[in-house]
């Protein structure tokens with residue numbers, strides 16, 4: 331395991347970082363001459379074919395699309411800093427092949443975490459909002475900062491322990507009484523609002539003509555970052571997105587096990603009609 335900032339990475343994630351670094355280094359001319367302008371965040375497009383030319387990266391994108399795109403974004407930001415671009419790039423993968431295309435109404439739970447593409451019409455846009463992407467806590471024993479990645483629309487997660495304190499306690503353990511105490515160690519953390527990171531998001535209702543009925547099939551979708559506020563009711567979009575599961579929108583008890591599918595849009599372009 332190694333660290334990226336304060337977030338621990340596992341083997342498959344390290345492979346992704348390595349593959350993205352190689353890929354972006356091979357695109358250094360394009361990154362160096364990229365016209366980022368003054369926009370604080372800007373889309374940087376990478377053709378799917380480029381990713382498919384690195385077979386391990388293609389398989390990472392298929393198996394763990396969320397992690398793979400996020401780590402690609404981190405490596406891309408590093409490259410942007412190398413060339414002194416002030417904007418923060420958002421990695422957008424374009425030109426997915428035709429076999430990614432799906433009818434929205436054909437999607438089921440088995441499709442969760444898959445990347446699909448579709449042509450959809452925006453039925454309704456929701457208000458912009460933000461969410462807490464990473465929360466930072468301070469250990470009240472040693473003041474170490476602990477960063478916890480959060481999940482969209484789930485309960486906020488706190489650290490289970492602080493690693494430096496954990497290691498120190500382990501070092502001083504001598505007998506069974508110590509072990510028992512260790513399991514009941516009163517970990518205590520303060521939430522550090524200022525050091526948290528947030529992400530802009532917007533929900534869109536999108537629709538597509540139903541193949542089985544003479545009606546529109548609609549689905550909730552989500553756009554993030556620079557795509558927030560870009561689209562309007564009536565727009566026709568070619569989208570690529572990750573199929574994700576969420577709670578029922580109006581669940582009336584906390585542990586309701588029913589789930590719905592929604593589309594976490596990773597790339598979208600308007601179709602001129």
Ligand SMILES: [Zn+2]
Nearest residue numbers: 469472492495
């Ligand atoms: Zn500590």
